[in-house]
Amino acid sequence: QSVLTQPPSVSGAPGQRVTMSCTGSSSNIGAGYDVQWYQQLPGTAPKLLIYGNTNRPSGVPDRFSGSKSGTSASLAITGLQDEDEAAYYCQSYDSSLSGWVFGGGTKLTVL
């Protein structure tokens, strides 16, 4: 049972927009701690996609965007492409655990 809750799967057709959520609590996202998002392609290590809730590292396309409100965060992907098919994980800090926590991951399927 992950501290941050993500839907197990989402899907969309090429070119469409998809969003996925990350729900936390008052000891993590709701406490104001930053949310990061990672993309994990099959058989590879996770890659940083979004940091500080809304910031993209250099090299990450602007099709990817993050937002945060209250105890939740969201990742949006526009202009969906086949290569976006991957698992996406959110991550934050939790003051109750005094450590970093992840969501269980959302598997994105491009139809």
Added chain:
Amino acid sequence: QVQLQESGPGLVKPSQTLSLTCTVSGGSISSDNYYWTWIRQHPGKGLEWIAYIYYTGRTYYNPSLNSRLTISVDTSKNQFSLNLGSLTAADTAVYFCARVHDSPYSARFDPWGQGTLVTVSS
């Protein structure tokens, strides 16, 4: 460009201790700006943060694993290491090392090593 590479045994027996090393190349592990961390992923599952270390040797462990964990750093070799004791099948996972940016409250992990699969089995 900083790269990280995990190394260690792929197969360990139950009750034994796992020892993994992460070698950092393309940058110094002694940078003031970064922490260094271990993260694992059980087969087909999500990610679990294990521990982090600063180059001075300051550490912090996941409370759920604390009693079995030791993490250390060797600045002369630009490496940091993980020891996890009293292994069970539940410790079977891919173990990643990663660099940590920013303070613990806004930390992000980038880059990651490629990961190493550790299987606990007799």
